[in-house]
Amino acid sequence: MPIQILSKCVAGHATILMTLYYNKPGAAHVTEVLAEAQQKVQRAETSNFLRFLQNEQVRNASSLVISNDRAGAAALEQSAPGSWIVGDIGICPVGGTRCEQGGQVQNSTASKPLYSPVPGGAKNCVRCRFFITGPAFLAGLVARFNAVGVSLTTAAERLRTLEKEIYRLEEAAFDGRDQDQSDKIGLAYDRRDRVLDEVDSIAHTWHANYRLIERCKVAMSTAGEAEDKKLALVLGGGLADLRAALAECTEFELYDAVCQRANVYPNENVLVANLRRGRLLDALLSRNGRTAVFAALSEAEALAVGNQFVELLMARVGRADTNALVEGRLLLDELGMTDEVERLLSVNKVASSQLLELRKTA
Numbered sequence: 001m002p003i004q005i006l007s008k009c010v011a012g013h014a015t016i017l018m019t020l021y022y023n024k025p026g027a028a029h030v031t032e033v034l035a036e037a038q039q040k041v042q043r044a045e046t047s048n049f050l051r052f053l054q055n056e057q058v059r060n061a062s063s064l065v066i067s068n069d070r071a072g073a074a075a076l077e078q079s080a081p082g083s084w085i086v087g088d089i090g091i092c093p094v095g096g097t098r099c100e101q102g103g104q105v106q107n108s109t110a111s112k113p114l115y116s117p118v119p120g121g122a123k124n125c126v127r128c129r130f131f132i133t134g135p136a137f138l139a140g141l142v143a144r145f146n147a148v149g150v151s152l153t154t155a156a157e158r159l160r161t162l163e164k165e166i167y168r169l170e171e172a173a174f175d176g177r178d179q180d181q182s183d184k185i186g187l188a189y190d191r192r193d194r195v196l197d198e199v200d201s202i203a204h205t206w207h208a209n210y211r212l213i214e215r216c217k218v219a220m221s222t223a224g225e226a227e228d229k230k231l232a233l234v235l236g237g238g239l240a241d242l243r244a245a246l247a248e249c250t251e252f253e254l255y256d257a258v259c260q261r262a263n264v265y266p267n268e269n270v271l272v273a274n275l276r277r278g279r280l281l282d283a284l285l286s287r288n289g290r291t292a293v294f295a296a297l298s299e300a301e302a303l304a305v306g307n308q309f310v311e312l313l314m315a316r317v318g319r320a321d322t323n324a325l326v327e328g329r330l331l332l333d334e335l336g337m338t339d340e341v342e343r344l345l346s347v348n349k350v351a352s353s354q355l356l357e358l359r360k361t362a
Contacts, residue, residue, distance in 0.1 A: 005246070006203055009149070010156045017249035017257055018145045018213065020138065063219045064136075066212060069129035076132065088140035088265050090125060090133030090212075102128035120201050126208040135216045142244055143265035145209045146257050150269040152206055153251065155199045162192040213244055252280050252326045253319075256310050259303055271299065278302045280326050281309060285345075288332045293345055305345070312344055313337070 008014040067073055075093035085092040103116035118128045125131045126144070133141065166188045173181040249257075258273035278294030285292055294302045313322040317335050324330040332338045 006207070009152060010159070010199060010203065012156060012160055014248045015153060015251045015254050016149055017247055017254050018142045018149075018210075019245050019247065019257075020142045020243070063222055064134045065132065066134050066215050066219060067130075067132050068127070068208075068212075071129040072132045075130050087125070088137070089144050090131055090137050090140075092125060092128075092130060093132055094130050096123070098130060099123065099128070102130055104129075120205050124205060126212060127205060133212055133216070135220050138213065138216045138220075138244060140265055141209060141213050141216065143258075143261045144267065145206065145213060146254060146261070147265075147267040147269040147273075148202060148206045148209055149254055150258055150273050152199070152202045153254065154272060155195060155202055159192065159195045159199050162188060162195055166192060210246075217244060250323050250326070252277065252323065255280075256306075260307055260310070262303060270303070274299060274303050274306065277306055277310075281306060284326055284328075287328055288338070290342075290345075308344060309341070312340060316340065 005014070005016060009016055065073070072093060079093050079095070083093075083095045085096050099122035100117045101115040102118035104119075106114045106116055115129070118124050120127055126141075166185065169181050169185045169188055173185065255273040255277040258267075258270060259277055262270045262274075278297075282292035282294050294306060297305060310322070313325065316337060317325070321330060321335060325332065325335070332341055
């Protein structure tokens, strides 16, 4: 991850979104494919990639097999395919049993090297030396990149809040307004340092994820015609037709990207993204004289209704005006969207009420 991009995110000057799209003229946009058939495509391509890996000669010669360390390839050789764990972002060839040894070597000069645990904790596969991935998992890697971006955004917010508190305490002590600030300042620094360590760990995970995406892109661009046919990523498209792009976006767009992919690529950050997107959408409704909706819905309902709501806005008025609505620079009446939004929310409000009644009688 370029340092200038990472520093802007931590400092709060920008939010970064990784998008996946087709480069081939006339091909359907990836969001449509993900919405309509990505689960089916992912299952098919995962099976394809597993068959691909089971051929020793092919996997050893192919640039489409990507790992963080030679230990990944060695683990493939030493294990049976039935013991591999296949996830959204890649494959664990050691069956998820060696997270405590998945980090860097601690004593490389010893006869039997000692390895540290996976940085960032168990199951943080993108930083594990055994992890195997490839272009077949590019969509999952992109979804994970955005989800980690949500974690980085929230952790960076806490860091900036604590730094402001330290500045306030030190200013008060320096001006003589409060001479008994030493203990408070010490505690504030301790809390800040813990959050700083968290931000550092998340940023390294984000970078590791980004590096794997970039390596997948390079692998796709250099793949031979035979490999392209064997490992087509999407129905009706080849490896060369798919691209991943990094771009600045609003926080709303980042949250929405994570929510829109949640049904295909669920992760622990969907809850935060869903809550924050719901607050922004409720604020949009309040500014337009409508009752807040999302705060009263369950998590699953808020996710489904929010996805429909944003899809409607994007389809009718486009990205720029959708952001303007969320930020309060435009109103629904100005865009002629009031009736459509009212119909969408009314239908879902009725459905939610029926669900609530069913829960009460259950």
